[in-house]
Amino acid sequence: MGFVSLYRKYRPVKFSDLVGQTGVVKTLKNSIRYDRIAHAYLFAGPRGTGKTSMAKVYARALNCRDDEEVEPCGVCDNCRRIESGQSMDVIEIDAASNRGIDEIRELREQVKYQPGEGGYRVYIIDEVHMLTDQAFNALLKTLEEPPDNIVFILATTEPHKVISTVLSRCQRFDFSLLTEPEIAKRLKYICSEENVEYETEALNMIAYSSNGGMRDAISILDQAISFSVGALTPEKIEDLLGKINISVLSELAASISQGSSSDSLDIIKDLQQRGRSVDRIVSDLLDYMRKIVLVLNDGYEIATSGISEARKTRLKEDSQLFSRSEAGKIMQELIELDSRLRYADRPDILLESSLIRLCENSAGIQETSSAAGIEKLQRRVDNLEKSLEKLTAGEKGEDQKVQISSRKKVENKKSYxxxxxxxxxxxxxxxxxxxxxxxxxxxxxxxxxxxxxxxxxxxxxxxxxxxxxxxxxxxxxxxxxxxxxxxxxxxxxxxxxxxxxxxxxxxxxxxxxxxxxxxxxxxxxxxxxxxxxxxxxxxxxxxxxxxxxxxxxxxxxxxxxxxxxxNLLKELQQRLGxxxxxxxxxxxxxxxxxxxxxxxxxxxxxxxxxxxxxxxxxxx
Ligand SMILES: [Zn+2]
Known part of the structure; x- marks a missing residue:
């Protein structure tokens, strides 16, 4: 047997192997238990959330001869035939690779015949939204007069592209993104089966960066195992992914909030020396700041949904470093920077100048952040305005030769x-x-x-x-x-x-x-x-x-x-423009x-x- 990818090796064969989607699993199991099998199902959801895996497990369970359990037994003839790919009753059609017209026509011929070996014939049509209109119409005709013991499972990442007449004939299940702990749990299982040593944080990082998709997570794990010697550590995963550790991000953000441009420049220099691109630094920092902003704006649940406990605690602590408006400003600057980077010849310079600007802003905020500080500032500006009035009235003191030409107040006059x-x-x-x-x-x-x-x-x-x-x-x-x-x-x-x-x-x-x-x-x-x-x-x-x-x-x-x-002069200038x-x-x-x-x-x-x-x- 040659090399088998972990993803294929650990494809779920039973409902209990499936990760997440507990609601879907429960409903499908009940449909078998109480013999209420629908003719057509639509599995909708992002990639890597287990739609085709679920479809295959369901097809097995429908055909398993073991009547005691809902789970496929894995040992009966039907189970074994399906597992080895020899069964004629589980048919997969990939609508993405061929737009499907011939397959659907063929399918319409086939469905006239009863499935052999007892049980159900299950058609799994992956990426069903890619079918041509003709193929859709052909499929619709079959769905309108469904033969007994035929089950269609239509899987799609874009359910809105499936024509409504097809949608209305399907029982629909929406698959949600997997959470970080759900993915990490599966990765742990695979590691222990494969006798791979790991640090939990390393697996959490893989889970985090796979954006809720199990397929990506397992293929990253696969790469990590084949490229690294010894235990999987967070550092190895960072290098593999070109990712930036959250502790470095929080250090960088803290240096910005403290207005320390030298610290923040040191950090990005260090990151670049370790091979992290400017794009990566900005997008990771933006992602991190987005979460901070969410936490600060009562969005803790959104910011921390599906992430590990360690990360949750970290975010909660880090968010205390910022005021709401400060964090918002940093995020805004990063969004603008992110969009400008695409057209930049020297992205590193853009990043540096943005950081310096952010640090300058925070240093300014530090001086005037409290309500009392703003009040004080207001009073000082008021006083200055009064003395300005006096000045323009001609009462000039030796130490206060301040002259201002205000665009707002003095339209055309200029003072010299x-x-x-x-x-x-x-x-x-x-x-x-x-x-x-x-x-x-x-x-x-x-x-x-x-x-x-x-x-x-x-x-x-x-x-x-x-x-x-x-x-x-x-x-x-x-x-x-x-x-x-x-x-x-x-x-x-x-x-x-x-x-x-x-x-x-x-x-x-x-x-x-x-x-x-x-x-x-x-x-x-x-x-x-x-x-x-x-x-x-x-x-x-x-x-x-x-x-x-x-x-x-x-x-x-x-x-x-x-x-x-x-400073007063500056304030006055800003106020009067x-x-x-x-x-x-x-x-x-x-x-x-x-x-x-x-x-x-x-x-x-x-x-x-x-x-x-x-x-x-x-x-x-
Ligand atoms: Zn079986």
């Missing part, structure tokens, strides 16, 4: 920069000087400046909403949250939040320090007045290990204000003072615009 380049520079230099002095002071006498601040800041009788803060941190950045959980219970002391780590948790402490700005931002959302965050090892003195520059910047209200200025023509001296100061936070682009743009406008003004 009034402050000269030199005066801007002068102010800028002055304020750099001022900031330097302040930093120096802060460094020299941290105690005094801290105390000074405390007296203003001390929130009287305020409890520390630490759990709330932790929760919020977790929703933005699960890694930082994990670090913070290692700290000792924090305490609020003189307007400072002291976060101490046990000595053996130095690593966590250092990692938390790196995220100090972020932590501080979340902490401060919970207080009306500024709270300084101190992160240190237990027993460390006041400022050991603190980044002096950043702590002094935190202490300097002035510096904080100036940090916000370009205008262009920034001149940016205040403070932004210029930062541009020259090396204390940049990524606003160079705006500054450059604004001065370019200013020049352009000036040129136009000269021309007019």
């Amino acid at each position: 920069p009034e402050s000269s380049e030199t005066s801007k520079k002068e102010t800028a230099e002055k304020s750099i000087e001022r900031e330097k002095t302040e930093k120096k002071e802060a460094r020299e006498s941290p105690d005094s400046s801290a105390k000074e601040k405390i007296s203003e800041v001390e929130p009287e009788g305020v409890d520390l909403p630490w759990q709330k803060i932790l929760h919020e941190i977790r929703s933005h950045d699960i890694k930082t949250h994990a670090k913070l959980k290692e700290s000792l219970p924090p305490r609020l002391e003189d307007g400072r939040l002291i976060l101490e780590f046990p000595e053996e948790k130095e690593f966590h402490c250092n990692q938390a320090r790196k995220e100090k700005q972020f932590i501080s931002r979340v902490v401060n959302k919970n207080f009306d007045k500024g709270v300084e965050v101190i992160i240190r090892l237990q027993g460390e003195s006041e400022f050991d290990g603190e980044d002096l520059d950043s702590s002094s910047a935190n202490q300097s209200q002035e510096a904080e204000d100036s940090n916000q200025e370009p 205008g262009e920034i023509i001149t940016v205040s001296s403070q932004a210029v100061k930062k541009c020259q003072g090396g204390n940049n936070h990524g606003y160079e682009e705006d500054d450059a743009k604004s001065s370019a615009d200013a020049e352009e406008d000036a040129a136009e003004a000269g021309g007019a």
Whole structure:
């Protein structure tokens, strides 16, 4: 005996071999038990869901001479003849390979004769929707006057293409896609019969990627067994399928949600080095994000139907990394990316730029995600609008030379920069000087400046909403949250939040320090007045290990204000839809003072615009 594929070797011969479709099995068994055999059945459903297998088992059961059991016995003459393909009473017609007109004509001749060997003659017509109209009509005539003991089983993946007069004469069964556990169970059975060692996750992966079809699942298993040495592992299956493991996908998604473009770029680089195509990365990530979005939108049942318990748990956990809108945006971007990839010469570049954009968005979302944050933003914009009104009315302050030409509000009028380049520079230099002095002071006498601040800041009788803060941190950045959980219970002391780590948790402490700005931002959302965050090892003195520059910047209200200025301007610009023509001296100061936070682009743009406008003004 030569090589027999696993699919053929493990074709079901009994009802109990069939996977899933329990409703169909029950009804068919009852039809035999109570002798209510229909003349024609329609088995409709996706490929690989067991339609022809079911038809063959039914044909056997109808012809088996063992009357005790509904299941075919496998030992009587009829069973053996059918099994060896010698029976004249089970006839398979593949409508897909020949459009069927001759076969159906022949069939009409044959049906006049009674089946031999007792029992039923069963015609199994696979892909029946492929028959030509003539063949359909010939078939219909037979169905209209069905001879006794003749059974038709019509199988199709596209029941809507079967003419209604045929449909109406059939008892219809709809076959559903098999679930992941159903397929995995069958694969396990085959592996144990074949003495193949396996890890359960490997079989789950095959089941998952076969999209509910048993035939595909078994042929993947067949390949996996013949190509690999030793036990089947998830890694081997991944390589065979070119698939990406769900844990890698969730890492990638987490890095996007945390706005870490470097992490996400590393992950895709690594995947590409392991031979995963951009198409594959995008489609697997899209598939994963779709499930996350479903889970977040009360679609848990849909997202997890038919998948293994391990995957369910994973999805549930991962979905907590995202807000609804965030996940939706990521999915939207991936859908667009997916459609653009088809026409791209360099899909890798498209993927990279999409990831970077997504990361930038998430970083933005992190800053303004909470309702409180949006409210705050709204207030700031309102305030800005007020000061803008004042400005246009002519009350211009030295530090607020903000001019905006708004397309909405100022239709045809254009305003031009009034402050000269030199005066801007002068102010800028002055304020750099001022900031330097302040930093120096802060460094020299941290105690005094801290105390000074405390007296203003001390929130009287305020409890520390630490759990709330932790929760919020977790929703933005699960890694930082994990670090913070290692700290000792924090305490609020003189307007400072002291976060101490046990000595053996130095690593966590250092990692938390790196995220100090972020932590501080979340902490401060919970207080009306500024709270300084101190992160240190237990027993460390006041400022050991603190980044002096950043702590002094935190202490300097002035510096904080100036940090916000370009952001406010941006917000205002977005809200009014205008262009920034001149940016205040403070932004210029930062541009020259090396204390940049990524606003160079705006500054450059604004001065370019200013020049352009000036040129136009000269021309007019
Ligand atoms: Zn039998």
